[in-house]
Amino acid sequence: MGMITVDEALASILAKIEPKGLEKVSITEALGRVLAEDITARRDNPPLDNSAMDGYAVIAADIQSASPDNPVKLELVGEVAAGSIGQVTLKNQQAIRIMTGAPIPPGADAVLMQEDTDKNGASILAKDKATVGENIRLAGEDVKTGDVVVPKGGVITPAHVGMMAVCGRSSVTVGQRPTVAILSTGDEIVDLDQAPEGSQIYNSNGYMLMAQVRSAGGMPRYMGIAKDDEQDLLEKFEWALESDIVISSGGVSVGDYDLVKASLKKMGNEMVFWKVAMKPGKPLAFGKIGSTPVFGLPGNPVSSFVSFEQFVRPSLKKMMGARDLSPQTVQATLTETIRKKTDRVHFMSAVVSWDSGDYTVTPAEQQGSGVLKSTVAANGLLVFPLEASELKQGERVTVQLLNT
Numbered sequence: 376m377g378m379i380t381v382d383e384a385l386a387s388i389l390a391k392i393e394p395k396g397l398e399k400v401s402i403t404e405a406l407g408r409v410l411a412e413d414i415t416a417r418r419d420n421p422p423l424d425n426s427a428m429d430g431y432a433v434i435a436a437d438i439q440s441a442s443p444d445n446p447v448k449l450e451l452v453g454e455v456a457a458g459s460i461g462q463v464t465l466k467n468q469q470a471i472r473i474m475t476g477a478p479i480p481p482g483a484d485a486v487l488m489q490e491d492t493d494k495n496g497a498s499i500l501a502k503d504k505a506t507v508g509e510n511i512r513l514a515g516e517d518v519k520t521g522d523v524v525v526p527k528g529g530v531i532t533p534a535h536v537g538m539m540a541v542c543g544r545s546s547v548t549v550g551q552r553p554t555v556a557i558l559s560t561g562d563e564i565v566d567l568d569q570a571p572e573g574s575q576i577y578n579s580n581g582y583m584l585m586a587q588v589r590s591a592g593g594m595p596r597y598m599g600i601a602k603d604d605e606q607d608l609l610e611k612f613e614w615a616l617e618s619d620i621v622i623s624s625g626g627v628s629v630g631d632y633d634l635v636k637a638s639l640k641k642m643g644n645e646m647v648f649w650k651v652a653m654k655p656g657k658p659l660a661f662g663k664i665g666s667t668p669v670f671g672l673p674g675n676p677v678s679s680f681v682s683f684e685q686f687v688r689p690s691l692k693k694m695m696g697a698r699d700l701s702p703q704t705v706q707a708t709l710t711e712t713i714r715k716k717t718d719r720v721h722f723m724s725a726v727v728s729w730d731s732g733d734y735t736v737t738p739a740e741q742q743g744s745g746v747l748k749s750t751v752a753a754n755g756l757l758v759f760p761l762e763a764s765e766l767k768q769g770e771r772v773t774v775q776l777l778n779t
Protein backbone atom coordinates (compact mmCIF):
# COMPACT_ATOMS: atom_id res chain seq x y z
CA MET A 376 0.00 0.00 0.00
CA GLY A 377 1.28 3.47 -0.85
CA MET A 378 1.57 6.35 1.57
CA ILE A 379 -1.18 8.86 2.27
CA THR A 380 -0.50 12.49 3.09
CA VAL A 381 -0.90 14.04 6.52
CA ASP A 382 -3.81 16.14 5.22
CA GLU A 383 -5.60 13.10 3.79
CA ALA A 384 -5.14 11.13 7.01
CA LEU A 385 -6.32 14.06 9.13
CA ALA A 386 -9.39 14.64 6.95
CA SER A 387 -10.39 10.94 7.17
CA ILE A 388 -9.91 11.00 10.95
CA LEU A 389 -11.80 14.23 11.59
CA ALA A 390 -14.72 13.02 9.45
CA LYS A 391 -15.26 10.31 12.06
CA ILE A 392 -14.90 12.44 15.18
CA GLU A 393 -18.11 13.72 16.77
CA PRO A 394 -18.25 16.62 19.23
CA LYS A 395 -19.20 15.56 22.76
CA GLY A 396 -22.07 17.14 24.66
CA LEU A 397 -22.10 20.43 26.54
CA GLU A 398 -21.98 21.30 30.22
CA LYS A 399 -22.19 24.40 32.38
CA VAL A 400 -19.13 25.30 34.45
CA SER A 401 -18.24 28.07 36.85
CA ILE A 402 -15.97 30.65 35.26
CA THR A 403 -13.43 29.73 37.95
CA GLU A 404 -13.16 26.35 36.21
CA ALA A 405 -13.53 27.57 32.62
CA LEU A 406 -9.88 28.24 31.73
CA GLY A 407 -8.77 26.09 28.78
CA ARG A 408 -12.27 24.83 28.00
CA VAL A 409 -13.96 25.45 24.64
CA LEU A 410 -16.74 28.01 24.91
CA ALA A 411 -20.04 26.73 23.50
CA GLU A 412 -22.08 29.95 23.58
CA ASP A 413 -21.48 33.54 22.50
CA ILE A 414 -20.97 35.77 25.55
CA THR A 415 -23.01 38.92 25.01
CA ALA A 416 -22.77 42.15 27.01
CA ARG A 417 -26.04 42.91 28.79
CA ARG A 418 -24.84 46.34 29.86
CA ASP A 419 -22.35 48.99 28.69
CA ASN A 420 -18.91 48.83 30.25
CA PRO A 421 -18.07 51.23 31.72
CA PRO A 422 -21.72 51.99 32.50
CA LEU A 423 -21.15 55.78 32.68
CA ASP A 424 -18.56 58.29 31.43
CA ASN A 425 -15.89 58.29 34.15
CA SER A 426 -12.54 59.67 35.13
CA ALA A 427 -9.27 58.03 34.06
CA MET A 428 -7.31 59.97 36.72
CA ASP A 429 -7.45 61.24 40.26
CA GLY A 430 -7.84 65.01 39.91
CA TYR A 431 -10.53 67.59 39.21
CA ALA A 432 -13.51 67.61 36.87
CA VAL A 433 -13.44 70.94 35.02
CA ILE A 434 -14.84 72.82 32.04
CA ALA A 435 -11.97 72.83 29.51
CA ALA A 436 -12.83 76.32 28.19
CA ASP A 437 -12.26 77.81 31.70
CA ILE A 438 -8.57 76.88 31.77
CA GLN A 439 -7.43 77.49 28.19
CA SER A 440 -4.87 80.02 29.36
CA ALA A 441 -3.62 78.00 32.34
CA SER A 442 0.10 77.25 32.73
CA PRO A 443 2.44 76.78 35.72
CA ASP A 444 3.35 80.49 35.59
CA ASN A 445 -0.18 81.60 34.97
CA PRO A 446 -2.51 79.32 36.98
CA VAL A 447 -6.29 79.71 36.80
CA LYS A 448 -8.25 79.71 40.04
CA LEU A 449 -11.37 77.51 40.19
CA GLU A 450 -13.86 77.25 43.04
CA LEU A 451 -14.03 73.74 44.56
CA VAL A 452 -17.73 72.81 44.80
CA GLY A 453 -17.80 69.11 45.64
CA GLU A 454 -16.29 65.65 45.42
CA VAL A 455 -17.18 62.43 43.63
CA ALA A 456 -15.57 59.04 44.35
CA ALA A 457 -15.68 55.80 42.35
CA GLY A 458 -18.99 54.06 43.00
CA SER A 459 -20.89 57.25 43.84
CA ILE A 460 -22.86 59.57 41.62
CA GLY A 461 -22.06 63.32 41.68
CA GLN A 462 -24.97 65.45 42.89
CA VAL A 463 -23.61 68.84 41.89
CA THR A 464 -23.74 70.29 38.37
CA LEU A 465 -20.52 72.04 37.44
CA LYS A 466 -20.68 75.71 36.37
CA ASN A 467 -18.00 77.93 34.86
CA GLN A 468 -14.97 78.69 37.03
CA GLN A 469 -15.75 75.69 39.23
CA ALA A 470 -14.07 72.33 39.80
CA ILE A 471 -15.15 69.09 41.45
CA ARG A 472 -12.70 66.74 43.14
CA ILE A 473 -12.87 63.38 41.31
CA MET A 474 -11.26 59.97 41.76
CA THR A 475 -10.25 57.44 39.08
CA GLY A 476 -13.33 55.51 37.98
CA ALA A 477 -15.84 58.02 39.38
CA PRO A 478 -18.60 59.22 37.04
CA ILE A 479 -18.10 62.60 35.38
CA PRO A 480 -20.42 65.15 37.02
CA PRO A 481 -22.91 66.95 34.79
CA GLY A 482 -21.45 70.10 33.24
CA ALA A 483 -17.82 68.90 33.28
CA ASP A 484 -16.07 68.05 30.01
CA ALA A 485 -12.50 67.23 31.13
CA VAL A 486 -10.47 65.98 34.07
CA LEU A 487 -7.31 67.78 35.08
CA MET A 488 -4.94 65.42 36.84
CA GLN A 489 -4.03 66.21 40.41
CA GLU A 490 -0.34 66.74 39.56
CA ASP A 491 -1.30 69.75 37.38
CA THR A 492 -3.06 71.53 40.25
CA ASP A 493 -2.43 73.14 43.62
CA LYS A 494 -5.06 73.00 46.31
CA ASN A 495 -5.74 76.25 48.06
CA GLY A 496 -8.51 75.97 50.69
CA ALA A 497 -11.89 76.03 48.95
CA SER A 498 -10.35 76.57 45.55
CA ILE A 499 -7.71 75.02 43.31
CA LEU A 500 -5.13 76.46 40.98
CA ALA A 501 -5.16 74.82 37.54
CA LYS A 502 -1.58 74.90 36.22
CA ASP A 503 -2.28 73.35 32.85
CA LYS A 504 -4.94 73.53 30.18
CA ALA A 505 -7.17 70.62 29.20
CA THR A 506 -8.85 69.57 25.97
CA VAL A 507 -12.51 68.57 25.86
CA GLY A 508 -12.75 64.87 26.77
CA GLU A 509 -9.29 64.70 28.32
CA ASN A 510 -8.95 61.91 30.91
CA ILE A 511 -12.59 60.90 30.38
CA ARG A 512 -13.36 57.26 29.63
CA LEU A 513 -16.60 57.11 27.72
CA ALA A 514 -19.52 54.89 28.68
CA GLY A 515 -19.35 51.71 26.59
CA GLU A 516 -15.75 52.32 25.48
CA ASP A 517 -14.91 48.75 26.51
CA VAL A 518 -18.14 46.99 25.53
CA LYS A 519 -21.56 48.10 24.38
CA THR A 520 -24.83 46.42 25.30
CA GLY A 521 -25.46 43.63 22.80
CA ASP A 522 -21.81 43.21 21.72
CA VAL A 523 -20.58 39.63 21.40
CA VAL A 524 -17.56 39.99 23.66
CA VAL A 525 -16.31 36.37 23.62
CA PRO A 526 -17.39 34.33 20.59
CA LYS A 527 -18.18 30.64 20.92
CA GLY A 528 -15.78 27.99 19.67
CA GLY A 529 -12.56 29.42 21.13
CA VAL A 530 -10.44 28.11 23.97
CA ILE A 531 -11.10 30.18 27.08
CA THR A 532 -8.13 32.32 28.16
CA PRO A 533 -7.60 34.37 31.35
CA ALA A 534 -8.73 37.55 29.53
CA HIS A 535 -11.93 35.75 28.44
CA VAL A 536 -12.62 34.86 32.08
CA GLY A 537 -12.14 38.54 32.97
CA MET A 538 -14.59 39.60 30.27
CA MET A 539 -17.17 37.02 31.41
CA ALA A 540 -16.97 38.61 34.85
CA VAL A 541 -17.29 42.10 33.29
CA CYS A 542 -20.59 40.82 31.88
CA GLY A 543 -21.69 39.43 35.23
CA ARG A 544 -21.49 35.80 34.08
CA SER A 545 -20.64 33.39 36.88
CA SER A 546 -21.06 30.26 34.74
CA VAL A 547 -20.80 29.50 31.03
CA THR A 548 -21.59 26.61 28.69
CA VAL A 549 -18.56 24.70 27.42
CA GLY A 550 -17.85 21.47 25.53
CA GLN A 551 -17.42 18.39 27.72
CA ARG A 552 -13.88 17.11 28.11
CA PRO A 553 -13.28 13.69 26.57
CA THR A 554 -11.84 10.86 28.64
CA VAL A 555 -8.83 9.38 26.87
CA ALA A 556 -7.52 5.88 27.59
CA ILE A 557 -3.78 5.48 27.07
CA LEU A 558 -2.41 2.00 26.54
CA SER A 559 1.25 1.27 25.99
CA THR A 560 2.34 -1.97 24.39
CA GLY A 561 5.49 -4.05 24.22
CA ASP A 562 7.26 -6.75 26.25
CA GLU A 563 10.28 -4.46 26.68
CA ILE A 564 8.30 -1.70 28.39
CA VAL A 565 8.15 -1.54 32.19
CA ASP A 566 6.36 0.82 34.53
CA LEU A 567 8.04 3.34 36.79
CA ASP A 568 7.72 1.18 39.91
CA GLN A 569 9.74 -1.62 38.29
CA ALA A 570 13.52 -1.79 37.91
CA PRO A 571 14.31 -2.16 34.19
CA GLU A 572 16.73 -4.94 33.32
CA GLY A 573 18.84 -5.44 30.21
CA SER A 574 17.06 -3.94 27.22
CA GLN A 575 13.90 -3.04 29.14
CA ILE A 576 12.87 0.61 29.10
CA TYR A 577 10.40 2.69 31.05
CA ASN A 578 6.95 3.49 29.68
CA SER A 579 7.82 7.05 28.72
CA ASN A 580 5.17 7.23 25.98
CA GLY A 581 2.36 6.47 28.39
CA TYR A 582 3.25 9.36 30.67
CA MET A 583 4.09 11.75 27.84
CA LEU A 584 0.77 11.01 26.10
CA MET A 585 -1.11 11.57 29.36
CA ALA A 586 0.54 14.99 29.60
CA GLN A 587 -0.29 15.76 25.95
CA VAL A 588 -3.92 14.78 26.54
CA ARG A 589 -4.09 16.97 29.61
CA SER A 590 -2.52 19.91 27.78
CA ALA A 591 -5.17 19.48 25.06
CA GLY A 592 -7.99 19.65 27.62
CA GLY A 593 -8.76 15.90 27.73
CA MET A 594 -8.89 13.67 30.80
CA PRO A 595 -6.27 10.92 30.56
CA ARG A 596 -6.94 7.42 31.90
CA TYR A 597 -3.78 5.38 32.37
CA MET A 598 -4.25 1.81 31.16
CA GLY A 599 -0.71 0.60 31.83
CA ILE A 600 1.23 -1.71 29.54
CA ALA A 601 -0.06 -4.60 27.44
CA LYS A 602 2.33 -7.44 26.65
CA ASP A 603 3.00 -8.51 23.06
CA ASP A 604 0.27 -11.08 23.54
CA GLU A 605 -3.05 -11.02 21.74
CA GLN A 606 -5.08 -12.06 24.75
CA ASP A 607 -3.58 -9.34 26.95
CA LEU A 608 -3.99 -6.74 24.21
CA LEU A 609 -7.63 -7.67 23.58
CA GLU A 610 -8.44 -7.50 27.30
CA LYS A 611 -6.76 -4.15 27.82
CA PHE A 612 -8.28 -2.62 24.68
CA GLU A 613 -11.70 -3.84 25.79
CA TRP A 614 -11.20 -2.05 29.11
CA ALA A 615 -9.85 1.05 27.34
CA LEU A 616 -12.97 1.26 25.16
CA GLU A 617 -14.94 2.53 28.16
CA SER A 618 -13.30 5.91 27.53
CA ASP A 619 -14.39 8.41 24.87
CA ILE A 620 -11.25 7.85 22.85
CA VAL A 621 -8.38 5.35 22.97
CA ILE A 622 -4.70 5.88 22.20
CA SER A 623 -2.19 3.06 22.07
CA SER A 624 1.49 3.34 21.34
CA GLY A 625 3.73 0.75 19.75
CA GLY A 626 3.21 -2.33 17.64
CA VAL A 627 1.83 -0.72 14.49
CA SER A 628 4.73 -1.36 12.09
CA VAL A 629 5.57 -4.68 10.49
CA GLY A 630 7.57 -6.49 13.20
CA ASP A 631 6.82 -10.08 14.17
CA TYR A 632 5.52 -8.98 17.57
CA ASP A 633 3.54 -6.00 16.31
CA LEU A 634 0.33 -7.66 17.48
CA VAL A 635 -1.50 -4.41 18.12
CA LYS A 636 -2.54 -4.38 14.48
CA ALA A 637 -3.87 -7.94 14.62
CA SER A 638 -5.79 -7.24 17.84
CA LEU A 639 -7.28 -4.01 16.54
CA LYS A 640 -8.33 -5.74 13.33
CA LYS A 641 -10.13 -8.38 15.36
CA MET A 642 -11.95 -5.77 17.41
CA GLY A 643 -13.03 -3.44 14.67
CA ASN A 644 -13.29 -4.11 10.97
CA GLU A 645 -13.29 -0.36 10.38
CA MET A 646 -9.69 -0.03 11.56
CA VAL A 647 -7.28 1.19 8.89
CA PHE A 648 -3.50 0.92 8.96
CA TRP A 649 -1.80 3.70 7.13
CA LYS A 650 1.66 4.62 6.10
CA VAL A 651 1.51 8.38 6.42
CA ALA A 652 3.98 10.40 4.34
CA MET A 653 5.53 12.01 7.41
CA LYS A 654 8.68 11.65 9.45
CA PRO A 655 8.61 10.78 12.22
CA GLY A 656 5.33 8.93 12.60
CA LYS A 657 4.90 6.90 9.41
CA PRO A 658 2.84 3.99 10.72
CA LEU A 659 -0.57 4.95 12.08
CA ALA A 660 -3.68 2.96 12.90
CA PHE A 661 -7.05 4.63 13.15
CA GLY A 662 -10.69 3.62 13.20
CA LYS A 663 -13.74 3.28 15.34
CA ILE A 664 -14.43 0.29 17.50
CA GLY A 665 -18.13 0.57 18.19
CA SER A 666 -18.52 4.31 18.56
CA THR A 667 -15.07 4.90 20.07
CA PRO A 668 -12.27 6.40 17.98
CA VAL A 669 -9.03 4.44 18.43
CA PHE A 670 -5.56 5.69 17.50
CA GLY A 671 -2.64 3.28 17.23
CA LEU A 672 0.40 5.55 17.41
CA PRO A 673 3.91 4.35 16.59
CA GLY A 674 6.13 3.29 19.49
CA ASN A 675 9.17 5.48 18.92
CA PRO A 676 8.83 8.30 21.46
CA VAL A 677 9.25 11.23 19.07
CA SER A 678 6.99 9.53 16.50
CA SER A 679 4.33 9.03 19.15
CA PHE A 680 4.67 12.67 20.26
CA VAL A 681 4.49 14.10 16.73
CA SER A 682 1.61 11.82 15.64
CA PHE A 683 -0.36 12.95 18.69
CA GLU A 684 0.18 16.60 17.74
CA GLN A 685 -0.86 16.08 14.11
CA PHE A 686 -3.86 13.80 14.58
CA VAL A 687 -5.00 13.36 18.19
CA ARG A 688 -4.85 16.98 19.37
CA PRO A 689 -7.09 18.24 16.51
CA SER A 690 -9.48 15.34 17.21
CA LEU A 691 -9.70 16.24 20.90
CA LYS A 692 -10.32 19.87 19.95
CA LYS A 693 -13.16 18.77 17.67
CA MET A 694 -14.66 16.60 20.42
CA MET A 695 -14.64 19.63 22.72
CA GLY A 696 -16.37 21.78 20.10
CA ALA A 697 -13.44 23.98 19.00
CA ARG A 698 -13.83 26.08 15.87
CA ASP A 699 -10.16 26.12 14.88
CA LEU A 700 -8.54 22.69 14.91
CA SER A 701 -5.18 23.55 13.39
CA PRO A 702 -1.98 24.08 15.37
CA GLN A 703 -0.67 27.58 16.05
CA THR A 704 2.05 28.38 13.56
CA VAL A 705 4.52 31.17 12.87
CA GLN A 706 6.59 31.98 9.80
CA ALA A 707 10.27 32.08 10.70
CA THR A 708 13.59 32.60 8.95
CA LEU A 709 15.66 29.44 8.74
CA THR A 710 19.16 29.84 10.21
CA GLU A 711 20.75 26.98 8.27
CA THR A 712 20.27 25.03 5.01
CA ILE A 713 18.58 21.63 5.44
CA ARG A 714 18.01 18.76 3.01
CA LYS A 715 15.91 15.61 2.77
CA LYS A 716 14.29 13.18 0.35
CA THR A 717 10.99 14.23 -1.20
CA ASP A 718 8.92 11.29 0.03
CA ARG A 719 7.59 12.58 3.36
CA VAL A 720 6.93 15.82 5.21
CA HIS A 721 9.38 16.16 8.09
CA PHE A 722 8.36 17.60 11.44
CA MET A 723 11.67 18.67 12.90
CA SER A 724 12.17 19.50 16.56
CA ALA A 725 13.34 23.10 16.47
CA VAL A 726 13.93 26.23 18.49
CA VAL A 727 12.10 29.40 17.45
CA SER A 728 13.51 32.68 18.74
CA TRP A 729 12.46 36.29 18.43
CA ASP A 730 15.48 38.10 17.05
CA SER A 731 15.52 41.82 16.11
CA GLY A 732 11.91 41.99 15.00
CA ASP A 733 11.65 38.58 13.33
CA TYR A 734 11.27 34.93 14.23
CA THR A 735 14.20 32.70 13.40
CA VAL A 736 14.17 28.92 13.60
CA THR A 737 17.00 26.45 14.13
CA PRO A 738 16.33 22.70 13.84
CA ALA A 739 17.85 20.45 16.48
CA GLU A 740 21.04 18.72 15.36
CA GLN A 741 19.72 15.21 16.05
CA GLN A 742 16.31 14.37 14.59
CA GLY A 743 15.93 10.65 15.32
CA SER A 744 12.51 9.22 16.22
CA GLY A 745 14.08 7.95 19.45
CA VAL A 746 15.87 11.21 20.29
CA LEU A 747 13.44 12.77 22.71
CA LYS A 748 16.03 15.19 24.10
CA SER A 749 15.72 17.26 20.90
CA THR A 750 11.99 17.58 21.47
CA VAL A 751 12.65 18.49 25.10
CA ALA A 752 14.79 21.41 23.93
CA ALA A 753 12.31 22.42 21.20
CA ASN A 754 9.50 24.94 21.29
CA GLY A 755 8.35 24.19 17.77
CA LEU A 756 8.09 21.65 14.97
CA LEU A 757 9.59 22.97 11.75
CA VAL A 758 7.46 21.79 8.82
CA PHE A 759 9.75 20.65 5.99
CA PRO A 760 7.18 20.10 3.22
CA LEU A 761 6.78 16.74 1.53
CA GLU A 762 7.76 17.88 -1.97
CA ALA A 763 10.75 19.99 -0.85
CA SER A 764 14.26 18.53 -0.89
CA GLU A 765 16.10 21.61 0.31
CA LEU A 766 15.29 24.63 2.42
CA LYS A 767 17.97 27.27 2.29
CA GLN A 768 19.35 29.40 5.08
CA GLY A 769 17.36 32.66 5.08
CA GLU A 770 14.17 31.06 3.64
CA ARG A 771 10.84 31.60 5.37
CA VAL A 772 9.41 28.39 6.79
CA THR A 773 6.36 27.36 8.79
CA VAL A 774 6.81 26.27 12.38
CA GLN A 775 4.09 24.70 14.51
CA LEU A 776 4.39 26.08 18.02
CA LEU A 777 4.53 23.59 20.88
CA ASN A 778 3.31 24.11 24.43
CA THR A 779 1.20 27.17 23.60
Ligand SMILES: Nc1nc2c(c(=O)[nH]1)N[C@H]1C(S)=C(S)[C@@H](COP(=O)(O)OP(=O)(O)OC[C@H]3O[C@@H](n4cnc5c(N)ncnc54)[C@H](O)[C@@H]3O)O[C@H]1N2
Nearest residue numbers: 559577578579580581625626627628633657673674675678
Ligand atom coordinates in the same frame (compact mmCIF):
# COMPACT_ATOMS: atom_id res chain seq x y z
N1 LIG B 1 10.50 -3.12 8.33
C1 LIG B 1 10.03 -1.98 8.83
N2 LIG B 1 10.32 -1.67 10.08
C2 LIG B 1 9.87 -0.52 10.60
C3 LIG B 1 9.12 0.37 9.81
C4 LIG B 1 8.81 -0.02 8.49
O1 LIG B 1 8.12 0.72 7.73
N3 LIG B 1 9.26 -1.19 8.05
N4 LIG B 1 8.74 1.54 10.32
C5 LIG B 1 9.59 2.09 11.34
C6 LIG B 1 9.00 3.25 11.89
S1 LIG B 1 9.02 4.60 10.86
C7 LIG B 1 8.53 3.32 13.17
S2 LIG B 1 7.97 4.82 13.78
C8 LIG B 1 8.52 2.19 14.05
C9 LIG B 1 7.15 2.04 14.70
O2 LIG B 1 7.11 0.84 15.31
P1 LIG B 1 5.95 0.31 16.22
O3 LIG B 1 4.82 1.27 16.30
O4 LIG B 1 5.65 -1.06 15.81
O5 LIG B 1 6.61 0.38 17.63
P2 LIG B 1 7.48 -0.69 18.40
O6 LIG B 1 8.19 -1.55 17.43
O7 LIG B 1 6.62 -1.34 19.39
O8 LIG B 1 8.48 0.25 19.12
C10 LIG B 1 9.34 1.12 18.42
C11 LIG B 1 10.35 1.69 19.41
O9 LIG B 1 9.68 2.47 20.37
C12 LIG B 1 9.94 2.00 21.69
N5 LIG B 1 8.72 2.13 22.50
C13 LIG B 1 7.56 1.48 22.28
N6 LIG B 1 6.67 1.78 23.24
C14 LIG B 1 7.27 2.63 24.08
C15 LIG B 1 6.87 3.28 25.27
N7 LIG B 1 5.63 3.11 25.78
N8 LIG B 1 7.73 4.10 25.89
C16 LIG B 1 8.99 4.26 25.39
N9 LIG B 1 9.42 3.67 24.25
C17 LIG B 1 8.58 2.86 23.62
C18 LIG B 1 10.30 0.57 21.48
O10 LIG B 1 11.07 0.06 22.53
C19 LIG B 1 11.07 0.62 20.19
O11 LIG B 1 12.40 1.03 20.40
O12 LIG B 1 8.78 1.01 13.33
C20 LIG B 1 9.91 1.10 12.45
N10 LIG B 1 10.16 -0.19 11.89
Ligand code: MOO
Nearest residue numbers: 655656657678744
Ligand atom coordinates in the same frame (compact mmCIF):
# COMPACT_ATOMS: atom_id res chain seq x y z
O1 MOO C 1 7.65 7.00 11.58
MO1 MOO C 1 9.13 6.49 12.19
O2 MOO C 1 8.76 7.64 13.33
O3 MOO C 1 9.99 7.61 11.06
O4 MOO C 1 10.64 6.22 13.06
